[in-house]
Amino acid sequence: MHYLVHVLLVLALPPLLLGIANRVKALFAGRRGPPVLQLYFDLAKLARKSTVQSRTTSFVFRAGPVVALATTACAAMLVPLGAHKAPLSFGGDLVFFAYLFALGRFFTVAAALDTGSAFEGMGGAREVTFGALAEPALFFGLLVLTRLGGAVRFAVVLGPGLADHWVEAAPSLVLVAVSLFVVLLSETCRVPFDDPNTHLELTMIHEVMVLDHGGPALGMILYGAAMKLFVLGAVVVGVALPASSGNAWLDWLLFLGGMLGCTVLVGVVESIMARLKLVAVPKLLVTACLLSAVGLVLLVR
């Protein structure tokens, strides 16, 4: 039953998160902003549209959105939502989780290169460059969590024991939560790494890779991006809010509250910060890496 709720939430909720983040940004800017459900309308519209595909492209171009969405959906089956177990859990699923996103990145960038466009090549180069720096930051965070939890699986590191670890190792966990949040912003291409609102600017990363996609494929990309925010948000919420009420349905509410908070935080960051200069992006990622590394050192002092 709860696995069913898990799957339904993963499938249905992600577009709502982006709507909330946009509403927060609109509030900060003093605008009314688009409806909270705007992305659902967009997806429905895109699914019915026809597509234009360059004659340069091959099957890899179409595989990009497919693999990106499939890897994210697969990763979503690994992450526990709040106090509820994930449908799929095994020793090493943390590593599998991280590598799924790398697989998605591989095919997204390959699809970008398939168009033969200088623009999209540039976006792809940036994506892999920053991805390479986000990966060690993520693994330092996972090291802290596994050292506390004692096993390399989500069910243990984000399990019931985490609440007790917050009592004894709060500084480390705060650092890891912050570091994971930075990784989330980087991986989901939000401000200060990338600006999801800009199109056709030389500064952007993710949007430039998908310039040539349209119609249903673009819909898959948008949906996949929203789901990635949901999945990584669930990890951050799992670390930052390890509470369990004892009642299963109350736990779902608690989780949804956590996700709402995380999304609002993304929106707030986006409203009060400007996008970083490209040369400063690696520095922020290295900082995230060091935060988690300090967290690890604090554990063994």
Added chain:
Amino acid sequence: MRWLIPCAIALTALSGVAGLLPARRARLGELLAVGLVVLGAALGLAGSVVGFVASDALRIDLPWSLPGARLLVRVDALSSMFLAPLFFVSAAGAVYGLSYWPVREHPRDARGVRLYYGLTVAGLATVLCAANAVLFLVGWEVMALGAFMLVGTEHERAEVRGASLVYLVSTRAGTLCLFGFFGLLYAITGSLDFDLGAVAGRASATELHGLFVLALCGFGLKAGLMPLHVWLPGAHANAPSHVSALMSGVLLKMGVYGLVRTTAFFPTPPLWWGAALVGCGVVSGILGVAFALGQHDLKRLLAYHSVENIGIIALGLGLALVGRSLGAPALVGLGLAGALLHVWNHGLFKALLFLAAGAVVHATGTREIDALGGLGKRMPKTALAFLVGSVAICGLPPLNGFVSELLVYLGLFEAAASPDAPAWLVGALGAPALALIGALAVACFVKVYGVVFLGEPRSAKVDKAHEVDKLMTGPMAALGAACALIGLAPALVMPALARAAHTWAPELADEVGPVASLAWLSLANGLLLGLVLVAAAWLAWRARAAATVRDVPTWDCGYAAPTPRMQYTASSFAATLVGFFAFALRPSRFRPELVGPFPQRGTLFTSLPDVVLGRLILPAFALIGPLLARLRKLTQGSVHTYLLYMLVAVVAALLVWR
């Protein structure tokens, strides 16, 4: 039964002789030679299966007149672990060579390639089943010199001569270290057999340090651990591609095998051994992939990835050694299983990549990445093979590279959770380093795959390229299928890994690694593939429902006439990442000076020569070269004089040590 492996060795060693038939019968000789290699490989594979199950069945012990030597052949699970990929890859390479390097196209050197190919394979197999140092070194030299002849196949090109010379010097230096190693071992134990029992109890601390340094240098030179990798990029790039596949896939692993085999002599190795290997592994891994990122030559790039993967293997083996020093069997099991499985995996996917790269070279005549492009439409099978190899080498699920990296990761996480400071440090350093290596490998391979196979061709020759024939695509398909099989059903190979790990460290339990988890991993991979299929089917359905316009150029921000030259190049793609590592890589860049309002036409060159070779070893050789020239008077090439030297040396030795 006992003679299964020796028969395989004899068949492969003699295979090339059949190829020496006169020119009129060259094709027959060729087919005969390849048939013998394949037959030998089949016998050898059968032998390695027997080695896993019942290693005593393959033991041969015969006297040999050389002092200290015995014809002691033993195929235990550890040997089998390395024999299996050797025979699989060598058979695939031999078949591929029929079409890639036939006598018809290379009348001058194709026979030689086949002869030395067979000899090298035989030498490799001898190394793996020798249980006596003399026999081991005989096999080692046959392998090393056979490979030297193979690397120098196209010796009319200066580049090839340079690369094979560097290889020859390196392999001689490595053999010298091994002579020192086995000599020291003999001095300590009085035996040259590998059934040594505990050496550690009889060796002093200094002797232990010496043994490890000699082994690390000797075997590390063959494996290509940084900074001993100097011979590797040039040799791999300039050998014929099926030879590169054999060298990278199997020959490098002899260094790993040597380290695994000899460290097994020491049940409680000093802690610094493992720490040193982990350090070497991390450096090789990160800098190997960083060097690869900046390469312009397709095969040179793959060669640097061998350095990276050897680094991952060293990381796993180092972890196992640290575990053994600290008495932590979990680290030993996971580290060793990860390292050994990566030996298989790297053998498979790197051979696959070299064969695919060879097909590209065969079809286009160039190894220059930035001159290629758009080959995916012209060579779809080769492109698919390269894609499979790329995903596998990046360690991405659902293929085999992920499984071995997962085992190493699990070991590193286990170490990081340990209260022991050394183990903790190894884990805390190793896991993020491995993550960085993996992410950089993704950057590198998406670059290569994208620039070579996607987009538009960057030259006319590439535009007219055609798919290669079945003799070349067949071996690629076999290697790719093996990659997929290990990736999707990793639990199948765990019993073999457990036996090999048990041979190395008898104190281990019968089961190593998380076998239950690997079954779940298969399920997760199945889920992933299922989701990909569902998403692809949905997209195809939507594409059919609404019209799709295909005959348009790429939308380049409104620019109506994009040309292939406007595509992003491999060099630009990697420029930022290479910049991050500029402190170690020292990239050189030639930029034209642009002056005035109408500057002249200019060209930008970037290159990434090997730092260790170019800045350390070659200058050092240039320095001592004139001194060594004086010694030339002593070596005039007269056999009589050399016999005199040997006599004098023996007499002097007898006088000193009697």
